[in-house]
Structure formats: structure tokens, C-alpha cells
Amino acid sequence: MKSTIKILLGTVVALALAVTLLAPPLLGFSITQLGSAVRVATGMGAKLACSGRYVSGFTPAGIVEDLASYSPANRLLNLDYDDDARRVTADLIGLGEVSARYRKGLGCALEIGDTTPLDQVAVTPVEVDGEPWPKGSSAPSIDAELQQRLDAILAADNAAGLETRALLVIQDGALVAESYADGITPQTPLLGWSMGKSLTAMLQGRLEALGQGDRQAGALFAEWRDDPRREITLEQLLQMSSGLAFDETYAPGSDATHMLFSAQSASDVALASPPAHAPGSHFSYSSGTTNLIARWLHQQLGSDVQASVDFFQRELLQPLGMANTVFEVDPSGIFVGSSYIYASARDWARLGQLMLNGGELNGQRLLSEDWVARASMPNGSDNEPRYGYQFWLNSGADVLRYPELPADAYFMQGNRKQVVMMAPSTNTVIVRLGWSAGSYPVGQNFAELLPPVGQAVTRN
Incomplete structure (x- = not known):
């Protein structure tokens, strides 16, 4: 039993040492910043995933790639998309969890503190007709040579x-x-x-x-x-x-x-x-x-x-x-x-x-x-x-x-x-x-x- 405990303790110490040494090059932060890093990763993950999905219409796979461009640690995020509530919850291997929610016209906001007043905000969509840009949505002046360039x-x-x-x-x-x-x-x-x-x-x-x-x-x-x-x-x-x-x-x-x-x-x-x-x-x-x-x-x-x-x-x-x-x-x-x-x-x-x-x-x-x-x-x-x-x-x-x-x-x-x-x-x-x-x-x-x-x- 004692030998088993020693082996387990040795494994834990080895893993801790490995994380300490490898975190900066692999994850993008020092182990001494772990608490802040978890808050940043989950907050960034929830916010950008929510907006990426419900504002820009990106795929979950594409969103992960965008997040990973900031830190490889973001690949460890579990992003849960609730399409009915239009909410994304980001969890970093059980170390922390943050959610962001989409509201029509307002986009996404992190769920920190009381955000219920945002539920009452009404946003009227802007309507445009078929007139040429910038007044409307048509583009009748495309320059073929410049378009090729x-x-x-x-x-x-x-x-x-x-x-x-x-x-x-x-x-x-x-x-x-x-x-x-x-x-x-x-x-x-x-x-x-x-x-x-x-x-x-x-x-x-x-x-x-x-x-x-x-x-x-x-x-x-x-x-x-x-x-x-x-x-x-x-x-x-x-x-x-x-x-x-x-x-x-x-x-x-x-x-x-x-x-x-x-x-x-x-x-x-x-x-x-x-x-x-x-x-x-x-x-x-x-x-x-x-x-x-x-x-x-x-x-x-x-x-x-x-x-x-x-x-x-x-x-x-x-x-x-x-x-x-x-x-x-x-x-x-x-x-x-x-x-x-x-x-x-x-x-x-x-x-x-x-x-x-x-x-x-x-x-x-x-x-x-x-x-x-x-x-x-x-x-x-x-x-x-x-x-x-x-x-x-x-x-x-x-x-x-x-x-x-x-x-x-x-x-x-x-x-x-x-x-x-x-x-x-x-x-x-x-x-x-x-x-x-x-x-x-x-x-x-x-x-x-x-x-x-x-x-x-x-x-x-």
C-alpha cells in the first residue's frame, strides 16, 4: 500500500513539474498565472464562441481554430452550445466555467452579475433597399479588372x-x-x-x-x-x-x-x-x-x-x-x-x-x-x-x-x-x-x- 501511495505521489509530482515546465511553450502562460489564465480562457471562449456562432454564423470547428490562434490552451476548452437559449458555456477541464448569451440586436454578453436588464432592450432592424451602395444593397459599379486583382x-x-x-x-x-x-x-x-x-x-x-x-x-x-x-x-x-x-x-x-x-x-x-x-x-x-x-x-x-x-x-x-x-x-x-x-x-x-x-x-x-x-x-x-x-x-x-x-x-x-x-x-x-x-x-x-x-x- 505504501509503495502504491509513493508511486501515486511521485506521478503527481512529476505531472506538476511537467506542467510547470511545459506550460509556457505549450499553453502560452506560466503555471503561476493559472487562475487568471482559466478566467481569460473561459471568458474569451464563451464570449467569442457565442458571437462567432450567433452573430457571424461560424461553425463550432471554425470557432475552435480562431480561439486556438491566441493560445493552444484554448483547444482544451469544452464549448457547449445551447441553440435554444442561444447560450455558450465554456469549461476548461473542470477548472472554471463561464457562459455568454446572445440577444437579438445586442449580440452576446458574458453572464457576469445581473444581466436581466438586457432582456428588456428592443432593437429595431435597419432596412435597406436595392439601391446602389452605400444607400442600398446593390453593387452595379464593379470594375472587372480590379475585381480580378x-x-x-x-x-x-x-x-x-x-x-x-x-x-x-x-x-x-x-x-x-x-x-x-x-x-x-x-x-x-x-x-x-x-x-x-x-x-x-x-x-x-x-x-x-x-x-x-x-x-x-x-x-x-x-x-x-x-x-x-x-x-x-x-x-x-x-x-x-x-x-x-x-x-x-x-x-x-x-x-x-x-x-x-x-x-x-x-x-x-x-x-x-x-x-x-x-x-x-x-x-x-x-x-x-x-x-x-x-x-x-x-x-x-x-x-x-x-x-x-x-x-x-x-x-x-x-x-x-x-x-x-x-x-x-x-x-x-x-x-x-x-x-x-x-x-x-x-x-x-x-x-x-x-x-x-x-x-x-x-x-x-x-x-x-x-x-x-x-x-x-x-x-x-x-x-x-x-x-x-x-x-x-x-x-x-x-x-x-x-x-x-x-x-x-x-x-x-x-x-x-x-x-x-x-x-x-x-x-x-x-x-x-x-x-x-x-x-x-x-x-x-x-x-x-x-x-x-x-x-x-x-x-x-
Whole structure:
């Protein structure tokens, strides 16, 4: 008996030692981070599987591959799909369990705390007719030669394992080419990750156009009014120069992963961030900052989920004809502006065209020309000026971000190499959606899709 116990103890010790040594290379985290890693894996698994299945319409097998691109540990997840309740439960070998639930029009939210108020929110679908894009759903202006080039790029991307899912080109205000991977259509809502930051900024711009919200105002939150953070302005949040300390590392235990995968209120995480720099002096990319903007918007709209959803629908989606877009909220009912916006390639392009047109589309002015100019202007930080109001700029420093592309180009960008480029000098919008774990040749590929140098640019 004693020898059996010794053998069992020896086996346990050996397994523990093996896990300790092998976890970093095989699972993507240290054994000392196991608790946080379980929370991240189950939260990410439940949330992305729920949205992947019920928003984008992906297969369970495809969802597992997407999750595994972040960490091999995600292959250990058991994902249980309850199609009747539209709920996904993620379990990691019995170490932890998290669920996320889909609601029509709201997408998926993790089931953390009391989420029953979300059940009362009504979302009216956006209807579009058969008029040409951007007002409607038809595309009568396809350029056959450009379409061939686009198809070739998508095929080459995917032969190289880049997982490009949608490519689309808008030239002079017309949809001239679009190409999709198998299983993806012009109506498929795809996750933009941090491209949602740009949309969140545009919601602030719309509120400003309606006469609400001074970009230079401070004391944005009651929690800051008695400390130095009261000096932070809305514009500094927009330009990622608030000076707040926020850990953007996407690893177990960081601010970013806690915010997205285990917090009941995403914006609470950044709201508690201490100051690290003087406001306006230092650029620091922070998803938490964007969720503070989303929280501020929520407050301006009465701190009411239905009011926030109605504003988004009425002031952006409906006038733009964005019928295939879902902006997800956190369990507390506030938009996760940093990360959780699903939209079709055509809808992402509508946002790009709105910016390219100086804030007007489909005969309606939604943003002021002044706001669009400020949004695409370098910030005044001491370390990275090539960032506007939640948009990445090609110029603004000694070197271009993408030397192959026009200096005046600017971008919405998101994880897994989501990109929407607006190039005013060529009057072009290009959209790329996919799931690239590594680099993607944005400059090279997009340059092939621009009009020839010297070609006349038509302004609509």
C-alpha cells in the first residue's frame, strides 16, 4: 500500500513539474498565472464562441481554430452550445466555467452579475433597399479588372495562411470590387476588434454635432472629481493621451484581459487607473481609454441601455444603411467600444466613406467637417503623434507608417489585422477583414488596389 501511495505521489509530482515546465511553450502562460489564465480562457471562449456562432454564423470547428490562434490552451476548452437559449458555456477541464448569451440586436454578453436588464432592450432592424451602395444593397459599379486583382490577393493571402475573410474597395464613392472567403458573404457581420474604437469616436462626434459634449471639458466622471484625473479632457481620451496607467498586454492577469473577459463593467477597470503622465503629454494605446469614452457617452444619454442603443441605431446605423452591424454591450449594459463591434465589410466601408466625405453620407450630415479634420489630425504627445481621434495616421512623424500608401491615408485598425483605410488624395476606401495571427502586408496589398498615379479623383 505504501509503495502504491509513493508511486501515486511521485506521478503527481512529476505531472506538476511537467506542467510547470511545459506550460509556457505549450499553453502560452506560466503555471503561476493559472487562475487568471482559466478566467481569460473561459471568458474569451464563451464570449467569442457565442458571437462567432450567433452573430457571424461560424461553425463550432471554425470557432475552435480562431480561439486556438491566441493560445493552444484554448483547444482544451469544452464549448457547449445551447441553440435554444442561444447560450455558450465554456469549461476548461473542470477548472472554471463561464457562459455568454446572445440577444437579438445586442449580440452576446458574458453572464457576469445581473444581466436581466438586457432582456428588456428592443432593437429595431435597419432596412435597406436595392439601391446602389452605400444607400442600398446593390453593387452595379464593379470594375472587372480590379475585381480580378482583388480575387487574386485574397487567394494568395489564404494560400499563405493569412486567413483573409473579406476584401473590399470603394473608389470615388462606388463599390467597385469585393471578394470573400468561403462561408463569408456581403452580409456576414465580422469582428472588427479595435476598429470599434473609431466607431466609438464617431458616436462622440455625432453627439458633438448635436450640440452635446465639450471636447475640452474635464471632470468627466464623478469618481475623478476630487483627484488630479479631473483635469483629463474628452479630447485627451480620444487621442489616447489621458496619461492614465493601463496595462494593454493581452496576457492572463492584465487590465485588458480582465476588462474584456472577466469584468462585469468593462469601463470600471480603466476608471480605477491611476495617472502615470501629465494629461496630453504622452500617447499610450489603451483599450480602457476607449471604454471610458463609451461610459461617458452612456452617461450623456441618461445611463440607460435602451437610450444608448436607440441613439446608435437612430443617429448612425439607420442613416448610413448599416443593416449588418451589431455593437455589443458588457454585462452592465455599456457598449464595449474598444473591441466588440461586428459589421459586414460593406458596413465597415460605409463608416470609411462617411469619414472620407467629411462627415456626410446618403444626403445626411452626421459629423461636422471640423470634427473629421480634427479626428484625422496628429495629436500633440511627445512620443507618438500619428494618432487622431481613435484613428491611426500614416503621417505625422518623420516616417510614414506605410511608405507604399498615400501620406494622407488614415486607418481603423484591429487585432488579427482588421483594417479600413481612408485615402483622401485618391478618394479610396479599402476594407480588409480576417484572422491573421502574425503580420499582414497592408501597405503592399492596398497599394495594388489604388488608382494609378495621376488618375483624376472624383469627389461625390
